Each structure stands twice: as C-alpha cells, then as structure tokens.
Amino acid sequence: MQGIGLPTASLTGQGEPAPKPKPVSLQSGETPPVQCPPDTAGMAKLKKRTIKAPLTPTLLPPIPPMPSSPVSGPVQFQVIVTPPLPTTMVTTVQPGQKRKAVDAGMVKKRKTATVKCPKCGEERTPPTHQQYMGFRYCGKTETTSFDEWRASLKERAKNRKGPQ
Numbered sequence: 216m217q218g219i220g221l222p223t224a225s226l227t228g229q230g231e232p233a234p235k236p237k238p239v240s241l242q243s244g245e246t247p248p249v250q251c252p253p254d255t256a257g258m259a260k261l262k263k264r265t266i267k268a269p270l271t272p273t274l275l276p277p278i279p280p281m282p283s284s285p286v287s288g289p290v291q292f293q294v295i296v297t298p299p300l301p302t303t304m305v306t307t308v309q310p311g312q313k314r315k316a317v318d319a320g321m322v323k324k325r326k327t328a329t330v331k332c333p334k335c336g337e338e339r340t341p342p343t344h345q346q347y348m349g350f351r352y353c354g355k356t357e358t359t360s361f362d363e364w365r366a367s368l369k370e371r372a373k374n375r376k377g378p379q
Contacts, residue, residue, distance in 0.1 A: 348372065 235279045329338045334353040337343075343354035357364060 331337065332339045332344055332351070332353050332355075334351075335355040337355070339351075345352045345354075345361055347368055352361050352364050352366060353359065359367075
C-alpha cells in the first residue's frame, strides 16, 4: 500500500451507476438513394489553337530614287521586319562528368602537363613558386622572401576577420 490510504467504498457514496442496456437491434432510417452525376464524356468544348507563324524578313519593293529637286509630296519609307536573334546555349559540365565532356569536345583539355607562372612566364616549381591560402608566390618577381610574404598574408587575414 506504500503508505497511501485509500478511501473505502462506504465513503464514496452509493457506488457505481448501473450500465445502460444495449439495444437489441440498430435503428434503421430512411436514407435517400445515391445519385451519380450525368455522364458528360465527349461534350467538352474544344478550344481553337492558333499557331503563330515565325517572323521572317519581308522584303518590300525597292523605292525609286528621289529626284534632286524637292517635291512637296508624301515621304516613303521601307520597313523590314527581322526575327529576334536566337540565344546561344551555354554548356555546363556537372561534377563527375568531366571525362565525358572532354571526349565530347565540350571542354578543352590542357595541352601541356606543366603549368607556367603568369608573373614570370616560367614553369611553376616548388623552390621559387609556392602557394599559401590560394595565393601564388613567385620568388623571381616578389621582392620579399616567402616567409615574410606568408606572414603578411596571415596579418591581412587577421585584419579581415576583426578582433575576436
């Protein structure tokens, strides 16, 4: 009983109420019959489709040359309607599809295995050409050593982030 004193039946009153009796059969009522909507298959009104003809340049008959003396008459103009220029499609290569794109000729393959430095024009090799944080260091054109150059990049990165 865990120290809980439950009231006895004599303290609760008269006891439980008697249960309601179950009906012997369900009540049946009058329900209206189900009516389906009328069949309208094939009765829809068809819309007329208008097909726009593409704009093609129309050439008008040439205008005869104007006489050298001014004539007080109506001025004639020749109008040529031209279609809009087609837009060019830009092909993009999805990740993992580069080899197929190279085979199809959509992407140009690098012709040389060596990469040249745009600053000095020589091949990028580690002693003179290094990289830090995506920036390239060229020892032939830079006036500072690589360590000083890298320290200045670190300082710039700190200044960009701001005090923390």
